[in-house]
Amino acid sequence: MPALFLVLALCLGAVSLLGQQLRLSDAAADAARAAGRGDDGARVLALVARAVPGAGLGLERRGEFVCAELSSDASFGPAGFGLRLTASSCALAGGL
Template identity: 60%
Template sequence: MWGSGHGRDAGTVTAEFAVVLPAVLLVLACCLGAVQVVSQQVRLTDAAGDAARLLARGETAGQVADLVRRSVDGARLATERRGEFVCARLSAPAAFGPYAAFGLTVAAESCALAGPAGRGPSP
């Protein structure tokens, strides 16, 4: 008696698993991609701080841009002077493919106090 009802339900677990598995894998892939983008944001923030300090020291924007590109792939540098501060804004397309396909851009900005006349800090 018990075995007769069990035979009819045997395929339902497999069918439910087959339906749920792709959704679970998609959610897992999105979560892993989000972790990768957050990691890229942290690297970009660190590189923006370094770039602002280098610019405040008197390095050229070209030299700083080369250093930034080595630390974060595809990063673009924009510099701006705000009173006594030199600011570096970095932006890069998201490192995770699907997020980049939707146009997600990761950005970070940092400012540093420039030295006298913009030639770097005083001794």
């Protein structure tokens, strides 16, 4: 019975991590599009903070693209087991 609870807890934790990763990926795409439109850094950071509180944001120009890289500590179990989730996305600079 304890093994069943352990497996169930790990499965639920994996689903939770997957949800966090999806939110981080969506926020990276939103941040890249906003930065590509020319929004200022504070607005992009506020957009990310609203979607994924506590996430770190890095913006970088790569030729005609603006890329956003987000990272956040995993909130799985006690201290997240030291896992760090990252996501990145790029958008055309000057796009609408």
